[in-house]
Amino acid sequence: MSKGVIGWAVALIAAAALPFVLTNNYYLHLMIMIAINSMLALGLNLILGFVGDKSLGHASFFGIGAYAGALIAFATNGNVVYTTIGAAVIAGVASIAIGYPVLKLRGPYFAIVTLGFCLIMQLVASNWVELTGGPMGLPGIPSAKLIAGGTTILEGVDEQDYWYITFAGAALLYLLSRSIERTSLGRILTALKENYNLSEAVGINPFHIKMAAFVIGAAFAGVAGSLYAHYTGFISPKVFDTLLNVNIVTMVIIGGEATSSGPVLGAMVVTLLPEALRFAEGFRLLIFGVILLAVIMFAPKGLLGLVTTLRSKIRKEAA
Amino acid sequence: MRSMFSRLFILGLVLAFAFGTVGCGGGGEKKADTIKIGVIAPLSGNQASIGKGVVDGMQSAAKIINGSGGLGGKQIELIVLDDRNLPDEAVSAAKKLISGEKVSIILGSIGSSSTAAIQQLTMKQKVVLVTPVSMLPKLSQNNDQYFFRVTATAPIREQSFSEFVSKKLNAKTIAFLASNEDLGRATVAAATNLYEKSGNPKPVYTGFYDPGATDFSAELNRIKSLSPDVLYIVANSVQASMIVKQVKVLQLKSVLIGSGEAATQEFLRLSQGAGEGMYIPVDWAVSFDDPASKKFLEAFQKDYNKLPETKFAVQGWETMWIVAEAIKRVEGPLTSDKLRDQMRKTDWLGPRGKWAFDANGDPVLKTYISQVKGNDFIIAK
Amino acid sequence: MLLFQTISSGIVNGMIYVLLALGLTLTFGIGRVINFAHGEFYMLGAFAAYLVIAHLHLPYIVALFAAAVIIGIIGVVTNRLLILPVQRKESSIWAPFLVTLALMTIFQSLALVAFGPDPYLLPSPFANKPFNIGGINLSQQDLFAVFISLFFSGMLILLLKRTNLGLAMRAVARDTDAACLMGINIQAIKSVTFALGTGMAAVAGVLLIPQAVLDPYVGRMALLKGLAVVILGGLGDVYGAILGGLLLGLAEAFGSVYISVAYKDAIGYLLMIIVLLFRPQGIIGQKTRQG
Numbered sequence: 001m002s003k004g005v006i007g008w009a010v011a012l013i014a015a016a017a018l019p020f021v022l023t024n025n026y027y028l029h030l031m032i033m034i035a036i037n038s039m040l041a042l043g044l045n046l047i048l049g050f051v052g053d054k055s056l057g058h059a060s061f062f063g064i065g066a067y068a069g070a071l072i073a074f075a076t077n078g079n080v081v082y083t084t085i086g087a088a089v090i091a092g093v094a095s096i097a098i099g100y101p102v103l104k105l106r107g108p109y110f111a112i113v114t115l116g117f118c119l120i121m122q123l124v125a126s127n128w129v130e131l132t133g134g135p136m137g138l139p140g141i142p143s144a145k146l147i148a149g150g151t152t153i154l155e156g157v158d159e160q161d162y163w164y165i166t167f168a169g170a171a172l173l174y175l176l177s178r179s180i181e182r183t184s185l186g187r188i189l190t191a192l193k194e195n196y197n198l199s200e201a202v203g204i205n206p207f208h209i210k211m212a213a214f215v216i217g218a219a220f221a222g223v224a225g226s227l228y229a230h231y232t233g234f235i236s237p238k239v240f241d242t243l244l245n246v247n248i249v250t251m252v253i254i255g256g257e258a259t260s261s262g263p264v265l266g267a268m269v270v271t272l273l274p275e276a277l278r279f280a281e282g283f284r285l286l287i288f289g290v291i292l293l294a295v296i297m298f299a300p301k302g303l304l305g306l307v308t309t310l311r312s313k314i315r316k317e318a319a
Numbered sequence: 320m321r322s323m324f325s326r327l328f329i330l331g332l333v334l335a336f337a338f339g340t341v342g343c344g345g346g347g348e349k350k351a352d353t354i355k356i357g358v359i360a361p362l363s364g365n366q367a368s369i370g371k372g373v374v375d376g377m378q379s380a381a382k383i384i385n386g387s388g389g390l391g392g393k394q395i396e397l398i399v400l401d402d403r404n405l406p407d408e409a410v411s412a413a414k415k416l417i418s419g420e421k422v423s424i425i426l427g428s429i430g431s432s433s434t435a436a437i438q439q440l441t442m443k444q445k446v447v448l449v450t451p452v453s454m455l456p457k458l459s460q461n462n463d464q465y466f467f468r469v470t471a472t473a474p475i476r477e478q479s480f481s482e483f484v485s486k487k488l489n490a491k492t493i494a495f496l497a498s499n500e501d502l503g504r505a506t507v508a509a510a511t512n513l514y515e516k517s518g519n520p521k522p523v524y525t526g527f528y529d530p531g532a533t534d535f536s537a538e539l540n541r542i543k544s545l546s547p548d549v550l551y552i553v554a555n556s557v558q559a560s561m562i563v564k565q566v567k568v569l570q571l572k573s574v575l576i577g578s579g580e581a582a583t584q585e586f587l588r589l590s591q592g593a594g595e596g597m598y599i600p601v602d603w604a605v606s607f608d609d610p611a612s613k614k615f616l617e618a619f620q621k622d623y624n625k626l627p628e629t630k631f632a633v634q635g636w637e638t639m640w641i642v643a644e645a646i647k648r649v650e651g652p653l654t655s656d657k658l659r660d661q662m663r664k665t666d667w668l669g670p671r672g673k674w675a676f677d678a679n680g681d682p683v684l685k686t687y688i689s690q691v692k693g694n695d696f697i698i699a700k
Numbered sequence: 701m702l703l704f705q706t707i708s709s710g711i712v713n714g715m716i717y718v719l720l721a722l723g724l725t726l727t728f729g730i731g732r733v734i735n736f737a738h739g740e741f742y743m744l745g746a747f748a749a750y751l752v753i754a755h756l757h758l759p760y761i762v763a764l765f766a767a768a769v770i771i772g773i774i775g776v777v778t779n780r781l782l783i784l785p786v787q788r789k790e791s792s793i794w795a796p797f798l799v800t801l802a803l804m805t806i807f808q809s810l811a812l813v814a815f816g817p818d819p820y821l822l823p824s825p826f827a828n829k830p831f832n833i834g835g836i837n838l839s840q841q842d843l844f845a846v847f848i849s850l851f852f853s854g855m856l857i858l859l860l861k862r863t864n865l866g867l868a869m870r871a872v873a874r875d876t877d878a879a880c881l882m883g884i885n886i887q888a889i890k891s892v893t894f895a896l897g898t899g900m901a902a903v904a905g906v907l908l909i910p911q912a913v914l915d916p917y918v919g920r921m922a923l924l925k926g927l928a929v930v931i932l933g934g935l936g937d938v939y940g941a942i943l944g945g946l947l948l949g950l951a952e953a954f955g956s957v958y959i960s961v962a963y964k965d966a967i968g969y970l971l972m973i974i975v976l977l978f979r980p981q982g983i984i985g986q987k988t989r990q991g
Contacts, residue, residue, distance in 0.1 A: 014331075024418050024419055025414060025417070025418035026411075026414040026415045026417075026418040026419045027418075029410070029411065029414040029418075030411065033407070033411065054794060054797075098973075101973050101976060101977045102973070102976075104976075104980050105976060105980050106980075107793065108728065108734050108793065108797075108935055109931060109935070109976065109980065109981075109982075111734070111797075112734075112927050112930075112931050113931065113969075113972060113973060113976060115927070116927075116928065116931075116968075116969030116972055116973065117969070117973070119924065119965065119966060119969055120963075120966045120969050120970065123962070123963055123965060123966045126499050126527075127499070127527070127962045127963065129504070134499075134504055135431075135432075135499055135500045135501055135503075135504060136431065136435075136455055136457060136501050136504060136505070137431075137432055137435055139435050139438070139439065139457060139461060140439070140461060159414075228407075232406070232407070232410055232436055232439060232440075233436075233439035233440075234406065234432075234435045234436045234438075234439045235406075236406060236431075236432035236435070236436075237432075238405060238406050238432045241405060242920070242924075243403075243405065246801060246804075249798075249801070250798075250801070253798055268334065272334075274408075275411060275415075278400065278401075278415075281362075281401075282362070282363075282812070282813055283809070283813065284363070284401065285363055285403075285805055285808070285809040285812075286805075286806060286809035286810060286813065288805065289802050289803075289804075289805035289806035289809060290802075290806060292801075292802040292805070293782070293799065293802040293803070293806065296786065296795065296798045296799055296802060297782065297785065297786060297799070300786065300795060362817075363808075363809070363812055363817075364917065365915075365917045365920075367812065367817030367915075367916075367917075368816075368817040368818045368819060368915065370817070371816070371817050371818070499962070526956075526961040526962075527961070527962055528961070528964070529964075529965050531917075531920060531921050532921070532965075533908075533911065533912035533913075533918075533921060534713065534911075534912075536709045536712075536713065536953070537706075537709065537952060537953050537956035537957055537961060537964060538956065538961055540702065540705050540706055540709055540953075540957055541702070541956075541957045541961070543702075543705075544701065544702040544705075557819050557913055560913070561911070561912050561913065564827075564828045564911070565828075565839075565911075567828065567830070568828055568829070568830045568837060568838070568839040569830075569837045570830060570832070570837050585818075585819070588821070589819065589821055589913060591821070591828065593828065628818060
């Protein structure tokens with residue numbers, strides 16, 4: 001256990017020192033996007049990795065969280081406690097509403113109907129102009145502030161501040177996700193994945209468990225959405241883009257599902273790779289696609305799985 | 320627990336590798352004597368053809384400027400980044416340009432969502448942002464002193480066009496078929512507002528369609544049953560061409576009018592004659608033969624061996640020239656503040672006319688009303 | 701009048717949606733692949749036809765068949781090289797699904813590199829020619845597409861119900877292991893299925909693009925509509941696809957004429973959620989096995 005504590009200490013110090021090492025704000029921005037994407041991937045991982053069914057509409061909760069966070073930010077001058085909790089709650093409530101019909105479905109039906117839900121949400125955001133600003137979006141979202149007793153204690157101004165905010169958020173959700181993975185809920189979820197009928201037989205209501213995972217996953221995405229809204233200061237119906245849905249699924253798969261570190265690794269790859277490939281200009285997305293294809297074909301358990309397999313191979317050879 | 324260290328190690332390794340590559344991609348060799356200008360445009364994704372048009376025009380202009388000695392002896396270096404028409408990619412691109420390349424000016428982007436997202440950043444960092452295409456009215460209404468727009472907003476464009484619709488066409492009823500993006504929303508709002516003031520025409524139907532739609536039968540069936548005097552198609556040239564063709568099949572008899580986006584060679588090519596008789600406000604067309612237009616057409620045809628298909632190329636060309644002229648006037652080292660002040664003093668004659676910006680950074684542009692006749696836009700008197 | 705026009709537009713659009721859905725439902729039902737690159741095969745089919753017409757100067761009808769064959773071959777190769785290998789490793793339907801997800805990006809980027817972003821026109825002798833009957837206006841191209849859609853639906857039903865190949869295909873769809881024990885060459889059957897599925901996507905592209913324009917990104921709408929139809933009717937069922945297509949076409953036509961046009965593209969998905977509330981396997985779908 002002490003090793004784990006040391007590991008965490010190293011990670012925290014590294015995170016705290018990062019803005020002083022990465023003096024280029026562009027790099028720091030990419031780290032912020034990795035933190036935000038990690039929250040999304042961790043949330044989807046709970047649904048996808050543990051329940052076994054893949055949601056292609058996880059961006060709906062990111063978008064709902066972004067709009068909820070933005071609207072609460074306008075009302076509270078950016079009180080980050082209200083915006084994140086509000087966004088998490090509203091995304092969670094929305095997930096119950098859609099989860100009720102959808103969680104009874106299995107396999108491809110579940111994937112496609114969640115994608116459909118995201119398309120519906122995008123249309124709502126485009127057409128409910130009074131609330132969402134329609135396709136013109138919501139500019140000038142107040143920055144994240146810690147407000148106590150009417151005075152602002154801390155305010156997110158530059159990349160450095162947002163790195164600390166988003167890192168804290170991602171680390172918290174990572175811890176939460178790991179503890180779910182290890183506690184009885186995690187074990188039940190895994191049992192559910194392995195044998196649907198068995199869990200029914202031992203008296204666990206699989207629907208309730210699935211719903212719990214779905215709601216927690218959606219709340220994670222809601223938090224990510226509200227922090228994204230604070231950070232960029234502008235959101236539009238593009239937060240529901242189909243591509244984002246695909247990206248989140250890719251993060252979890254590429255990194256390695258059903259572990260908490262896999263999605264974080266996946267978020268790094270999916271965030272950094274398109275930026276790192278900018279030198280390829282017109283061939284950028286082609287190379288990106290080919291790399292994804294290669295990972296899917298040759299590392300079916302994701303990059304983390306690949307590393308584990310390689311390591312055990314090396315050990316066997318050494319022994 | 321053993322895995323905690325190795326996991327951290329792997330993560331660190333991935334990051335170090337990635338940032339190594341990210342760094343390599345951007346910098347390259349340092350050229351001391353260039354003026355770096357950042358360009359953000361969609362070069363892939365569903366707006367790629369617009370992005371390419373704008374960038375083509377910019378590169379044509381930059382080539383001529385560099386060919387004649389550059390700006391005060393320095394060559395222009397365009398750093399063009401793709402945003403796939405996604406706001407978060409646009410923000411990443413803008414951060415790369417501002418923090419990595421240290422540019423003091425960004426030209427872009429195309430989609431209003433991307434431009435609005437970039438603006439949140441350029442406004443804070445005091446970087447000049449010049450958009451060649453984005454029409455969203457809000458962009459120039461949030462007190463951003465560093466923002467300029469090389470295109471007319473909907474309310475400005477509708478001013479003369481609405482007069483034409485209510486007086487000359489004497490329309491009593493009108494139906495809107497508009498794209499559900501800033502172009503459609505802003506145009507419909509501006510036009511409705513102006514029609515209300517002049518008393519006619521009365522809007523009887525407004526349909527906003529998905530920007531990716533290809534089938535308009537549901538909307539057009541409804542419009543046909545209402546038989547309005549005028550049907551206003553607010554769309555880019557690609558979708559406008561699909562709509563007019565479907566209008567013809569449905570034998571809808573209303574007078575067709577369109578937004579300025581459709582006054583392009585692309586529309587004439589894709590609509591295959593179905594747009595005959597349609598009225599469109601036009602600020603530029605390939606048939607313009609003033610010296611400024613000729614200069615543009617000559618340069619463009621030399622570089623790309625064809626006529627510009629859309630007006631986006633001319634918008635890119637003018638953006639580049641206006642910015643270059645402003646940079647030329649800056650004395651001493653180039654800073655955002657000096658550049659902004661010189662942009663405000665813009666007085667340049669381009670293919671679309673005399674360019675000057677108002678206090679919000681919006682241009683004052685003259686538009687003509689044209690009618691599609693044969694394979695051309697004829698200025699209507 | 702509006703009522704009749706709405707009904708006929710709805711049926712026409714519905715049969716067009718059937719065309720988009722047939723290939724998708726087939727590759728899922730028998731190949732057990734949710735083909736997310738379906739829209740890209742649709743796009744590539746239209747480009748193939750464009751090349752045949754513009755460079756070989758062959759007539760539209762020939763281009764239609766040529767595109768189906770070319771894309772069918774690309775489909776088989778894709779299936780052999782990229783999909784079957786991952787399908788063998790894992791019994792899950794998800795690995796092949798992810799392959800098609802990556803293929804979506806790859807095919808779009810390839811088309812962008814090869815053809816550029818500017819829109820093309822795919823010429824057709826029927827495009828944008830009106831067909832009027834009793835005051836109802838339809839386009840000849842649409843009617844041609846409906847005819848082909850009916851033809852393919854009929855042929856597919858005959859193939860599945862009346863031929864040995866169809867019997868083998870149904871056996872594979874029902875229970876792969878049992879089919880294997882009966883001596884059916886599973887890989888060959890899956891290849892045939894994929895050829896049919898992608899070939900039909902190409903046909904849909906060649907039939908529908910002349911009414912619109914052709915660029916590397918036209919596949920998105922085709923995929924989204926196709927998926928809605930397939931889920932409405934029930935994955936893997938030809939009758940389901942026909943019923944789902946007609947239902948979607950009519951619902952969109954009536955919904956946007958009489959309720960609100962703003963949510964036209966959501967109607968299919970709203971309908972889908974409502975249907976699945978009562979019938980989790982689609983309107984006529986059988987219960988699918990767990991992924």
